[in-house]
Amino acid sequence: GALLPAPEGDATINPRGAGRVVGVEAAVGSTVRPGTLLLLLESREIAVARARYREAQLHVEETRLAAARAAQSPGSGRQPLPANQDYEAAVAAVQRARQALIDFGVAPDDRAERRPDHDGHLRLKSPLAGTVIRLDAKPGQEVSAGSPLVEVAALGLFQVRARLPASALGRVRAGEPLGLRRAGGVAAKSSVLITAIQRDPGASPPGGAL
Secondary structure, three states: OEEEEOHHHEEEEOOOOOEEEEEEOOOOOOEEOOOOEEEEEEOHHHHHHHHHHHHHHHHHHHHHHHHHHHHOOOOOOOOOOHHHHHHHHHHHHHHHHHHHHHHOOOOOOOHHHOOHHHOOEEEEEOOOOEEEEEEOOOOOOEEOOOOOOEEEEOOOOEEEEOOOEHHHOOOOOOOOEEEEEOOOOOEEEEEEEOOOOOOOOOOOOOOOEO
16 A cells, blocks of 8 residues: 555645745755745746836835825816826736736745845745655756645645455445554554545456455
8 A cells, every 4th residue: 555645734835936946944854834944946037026016116106296296286186187097007017016926926025025135035935734755956956937846744644545355345435444554464553534445447356456
């Protein structure tokens, strides 16, 4: 049989933007919590997205002041002012630039991320408590968006896939507990709950397997 992380207790962490690994903060076997930093990447895509967000924020402030000045001018209440339209367009541009950062997995308004030397940084963090069971990254490595770099599993929550003789078909049912034995026949301390039973299409009874 095979002992695998349960789908609900397993997470594969990958970057949403291309970049270069500049920091590896975990190793296989490391115990992590939600939010634990695993990898630090330097990404030109994210640096550009941050710069656009800052420029959009500055433009919003400029257009806001211009709209305020225009509102105080004589006759300003008769029709919509171009200055107001410029301000509304600038606000929409900020929202687009902010969403672009969020799509990269970056918190746009995190104060720790606002330093100029952090412009291209992308922090990959663990989404759950568990143990790092796979790490495919090293400093200096170039990675593409979507590359699976780290896998974290919540130890204690596993999925067991076992092959049973076809003769056991009538003795096991989905929803029932099943005891486990280690190699050598030693009983394990834990048991599992049968969630599904499937016949191996390549086997035929009575010598087949489930």
